[in-house]
Amino acid sequence: MKTLISAVLLCFLTTLAHAAGIKVVQIPSDAEGPALKAMVWTPCSMPASEVRIGPYVLKGQRDCPTVGGKHPLIVISHGHGGSYLGHHDLAETLADAGFVVAAINHPGDTFSDMSRAGELSEFVERPTDIKRLIDYMLSAAPDAANIDPQRIGFFGFSRGGYTGLVLAGGIPDFLHADVPCTDPNAPICEQLQRQEVSVGPLTHDARIKAFVLADPLNVFPTAESLKNIKAPIQLWASEFGGDGVLPRNTPALADTLPQRPEYHRVANAAHFAFLAPCSDAMKHDVPELCVDANGFDRIAFHRQLDDMALAFFRANVQ
Template sequence: MRSIALAAVLCFFSTLSQAAGIRFVQVPADAAGPALRAIVWTPCATAAQEVRIGPYVLMGQRDCPTVGDNLPLVVISHGHGGSFLGHHDLAEVLADTGFVVAAINHPGDTFSDMSRAADISEFVERPTDIKRLIDYMLSSSPEAAKIDPKSIGFFGFSRGGYTGVVLAGGNPDFLNAGVACPDPQLLICKQLQRKEIPQQPLTHDARIKAYVLADPLNEFPTAESLKDVKASIQLWASQFGGDGVLPETGAALASALPQRPEFHRVAGAAHFVFLAPCSPGMTKDAPELCVDEKGFDRVAFHKDFNQKVLGFFKSNLR
């Protein structure tokens, strides 16, 4: 009976929609923080077409009515200086198969606003940003009545992965994490030297039931800092790391978590391989984000990566 039920669920996911609906929204400012720019992908019954946004080429339909009810929600947190479009291909795959997906630009640490990216306060604000996004999606968004509040997942890359660990119950130990400071003159490096560590509690969110973390920045050096992390986790690590993520980060985090995650190490890959495959325009504008190690096929990798992430969320959110 269990296999029959699972088959029925998978059938539901695979036949619900034909494309990803794409909508830009704004989470209003409140006492917890400024307004958040967001993009929402939803199941859509119309065939996909190209949607060009700057150098990005998305596949979906703008402002398409959402198909389905009791839909699972996945929220996305980008990396340092990233964008809510950085993982659009994964969002499209999830929405095509029946998920609502929402991603934000983290204020002060996004491609268009780096005003607080070098301040340790950003590590406090990021988890709160995601909590506010979930609050909005469940209460005020056009999709609110169609979302199952008991089926919420999270995807985070780099600093977004750090954000997920905090939301899951992790408490960072910034002074002992061993994350290198490439420039001692950076504000965050000076703050660490002066031991100016945030004292306020960080935001955890028990509503999130499953996490996918891709090359997370690891500010959790001990099992003690992770003891309250109980949710299901799929953890991905590149072989070479980058952008502050060390090659050994993934395996160290996997060993320190109280429950062993589903762990994947991507051979021959560096940090930015987890970003969506780049359009020609994006490759020209930002080759450091788009050009991989010799012989590595990002397009082929993402076909497998997206399906494994999809399978994990299907198993843990339904």
Template sequence: MLFCLFTTIGHAAGIKLVQIPADASGPAIKGMVWTPCAEPAEAIPFGPFTLQGRRDCPTVGDKLPLVVISHGHTGSYIGHHDLAEVLANAGFVVAAINHPGDSFSDSSREGDMSVFVERPNDIKRLIDYMLGTAPDAARIDPQRIGFFGFSRGGYTGLVLAGGNPDFVHADAPCPTPRPPVCDQIERGEFPTTPLTHDARIKAFVIADPFDVFPSAADLENVNAPIQLWASEFGGEGVLPHTSPALAKALPRMPDYHLVRNAAHFAFLAPCSARMKKDVPAICVDPNGFDRAAFHKQFDASILAFFQANLH
């Protein structure tokens, strides 16, 4: 009867803001969590965005799968809200964060090697929080954890999956103005401790990743199932030819999708009219690409992938 009732009135994504406390491994991290909710969705203004869900709605279900999200260069936890809403509506808990030092609200270290070191650990801390002290921790199945990452978030996921970057030999251009990380690489200033891998994550969706894994040896320990998305034209330091090369270098053939006529920012959630006016560089797609139509297929494909691999 409850299932029939929920089907009749429709599901929403319960939406809540969270903060992971500072600890010995890093500063406080701001985030947002989406959860299955039995109430109908409503439009929620959130800055320039409009979310679809219910604020602080009681979470429905137990032993729920968890998907964690890592944004791109100076992005935010809200950048893939449409995907989070689709997953939560389908019974997933979804958690996204602002990476300290490399987010829209804090870009203080966006061009420094330290953010490439800390990003995977940020996600590990997010998972620790979601399974530990988060309000919905008891409702999450720790054996069913997935990951979505875009751009630098894709890099983050490949490291978490077991990849070890080779910054020296990677085909990654240095932009102008030149960020500190380019000089750090030239001087050989690399992390002295291993980067964070996390075997708790069982499946990965990687979209237009920043690829610093030039050889198969860099990825030999990446064995989890991966769905890999690539734009035809790239952008923001992502070169069009690197994602096909990455697909071939992975030890396990990914579920590979090349998105024709798309540039890098096509993977961000469709923008409002206000955002298209204010930030056209990330909101207006070239060549008449229909981002809204693409995201219906994109989000549905990701949902199907996680349903198949987090069971």
């Protein structure tokens, strides 16, 4: 009995002591696009500590060896001008629970490179970026041998949510979408005014089995534009929206999808509440992204968001 209790306690303590292994990788350029910078989180047996990357404070261990066998993979797509660290708390939660997680900076539409953020080409290339990320994670990545290619999920925020809808089979209709042009001088807004929008071939990826989408940019106004989406979706909507996402856009998406998603409306929240809780330095430097109005508790909300996303991925991917 003593031996059994000791074994149970050891197992329990080991479970408590794990962390997310954190590493940065570079995906080489190829015929489909430029080099991609990615952050990868993996299951790790070492205790968690603070990992500071710029103004971000992560919880995990740098370059920790990945434990266990074949893990499911979750890929993350950030929003307009975002970063692969924008949802690090979710990545840490998933890695602690046995997932490999990978996020990229989308070239031309990330915090350090906004050169093509206002161009239609960015909306065409984003899904291809994620397809290339998955290709790399399953083949050349340091953790490729630890990933089960049959168990892949996706998380996307804002334009990252748009990216997920295209990957799932959606066909955007920019001309008829209920999305305001926040910068009338942006090339895409000028194209819309001239009604000269053609997206050409788009990348879909049937390897992705389930999607969690937070305040997605909804340029899918009709059932026809969404008819090919079959994968299960967990859909989150902020009450107030922001950054081009109107409060009515995500509820409209929930009503238009061919299968009703698992839908959650976050009361008293604005668009950027879906970004990871910020460090004190970030609250000071970028309060518009980090400081919520009306007493909204981002830390408490993210405990709920991370736990419910984990439960959804466990039910539909793992």
